[in-house]
Amino acid sequence: MDCILCGKCMEVCPLLRATSREELSPRSKMLLGTMEGEDPARLASLCLGCGRCREKCPQGVDVPAEVARLRAEHPDFHAWLWKTWLTRARELWPSTGLVSKLIPSRFQPEKLGPMLKMLDDVRSGPGVAPFVTVTEFGDALRGEPVMLFAGCTASHARKRWLRVSKELLSGLGAVLLPSRFECCGGSLRLAGCPDDADRLCERNVNAWRDNGRPTIVTPCASCLHSLRAYPERMFEDELEAEQWAGSLLALSSALHDCRYELSDVRPVSIGYHKPCHVVGRDADAALVEAMLGREPDARTVTECCGFGGLMRLADPGPADQAGSECARALSEAELVLTGCSACAARLPSVLPEDTAAGHWLDVIGV
Known part of the structure; x- marks a missing residue:
């Protein structure tokens, strides 16, 4: 239209x-x-x-x-750099030293610096000890075969998210199947790399088929959004496309009927950042409220953290301005939680130095 x-x-x-x-x-x-x-x-x-x-x-x-x-x-160097950053995450993200060797030095301070900082921030975590314990698991996935779509950040940078996700699925009684998933492909598609995105989509759909088309659970709101947006040409027919759509589940949705206990040592004020790609009910926000037993002290509704993907490389100034709007909305919080891996990587650069930020997986002790 x-x-x-x-x-x-x-x-x-x-x-x-x-x-x-x-x-x-x-x-x-x-x-x-x-x-x-x-x-x-x-x-x-x-x-x-x-x-x-x-x-x-x-x-x-x-x-x-x-x-x-x-x-x-209109491809350019920025698109190539972003494509390399995502398609070679397995090799690049665990070691910033390897990144420095592969990328020409004249581009590193201006173009690569923000990406390396985000990677360091997400690898180190929010610097807050876990203060939430699951005291009783619900039955949302009990006995159900599932595949975990952990996402690139959990798989290659913040591996604690991967471990906690598996522990939570085990507690829920899910039957965890091998997950040979690649990147969801969403950021690559938006960056103007459709062929690369299609290859990743095809591999992910094939991995799901090979396991008998089970439920796919992900802790990342942006990955969930991208998986839901897979083009129909990736599937055998309309029925399989509907099966794929029906198989996708936010990990937070399966945790709503659990019981939680908070330790005495925890941040006084806790905020929540709503990822841009959440449409409709925000399952991650509902989970944070369930864990805290109350609404967060501060939250975003319309503000964007300014992650921006390719735009962070091409023109970071406007993205930083958007991030400042987000920081103002969260200024009352000592700790900010979110349900998106990209937002969790970006928020430490947006918020004041004395404000911690991370994924809600960071505060769950297992």
């Missing part, structure tokens, strides 16, 4: 709200996308990829998909 320039998207765009630059709005991106040349394409590609405009649009216009198309038509 075509953009009718109604401006509904401008009400929800965190990039526009943070910068007041109308040329960065979703509506402007649709106009710029019709123009020829490198400059309009570069400006139109300055997008955080949050997808809020897509949900708001009465015409069903998918601006992030248009941005991905423009990026694919």
Whole structure:
């Protein structure tokens, strides 16, 4: 469908709200996308990829998909760097030293520095000792065969998330099957690398088929969003596409009917950051409330952390402005939790130094 320039998207765009630059709005991106040349394409590609405009649009216009198309038509060094960062995560993320050897030194301080900092932040964790104990597990997955889609960060950087996720699934009584999953492919697709994203999608769907099409559980809200958005061409038929969609489950959803106990040593004020890719009910927010026994002291609703994927490399300034809006909304919190691995990596760079941030998996002791 075509953009009718109604401006509904401008009400929800965190990039526009943070910068007041109308040329960065979703509506402007649709106009710029019709123009020829490198400059309009570069400006139109300055997008955080949050997808809020897509949900708001009465015409069903998918601006992030248009941005991905423009990026694919105008590839540059930033796209190559982001593609390398994601497709070689297994080799690169465990060792920043190896990254430094592979990337030309003249690009490291300006282009690679923020990525390495995020990686170091997520590897070290929030610096807060776990203070939540599961005292009684529910039956949401008891006896059910499941595959764990841990995501790239849990698999290659913050491996405690992987261990805690497995322990939680064991406590829930799930039958954990081998999971030979690759990256979800969502960030690659938005970066304008559709062929690479399709290859990852195909491998993930094949791994699911080989295990008999069981339930797929993931602790990452952004991975869940990407898995739900797999194109129909990845599946044998419409029925299998429906089976795939029905198999996807947020780990937090399976933990809502558990009982929790908090230790006496814990942060006084705790906030929650809602990931941009959560549409509808936020299962991670509901879990954080269940664990705390109350609502968080601060939370975001419309603010974006400014992770931005490829945009963090191409033009980090506007992304940082969006992150500042997020930090203001969470200024009352001593610890900020989220359900997205990308947000958990980004938040330490956004929040004040005396504010810790991490995934809710970080605060569960097992």
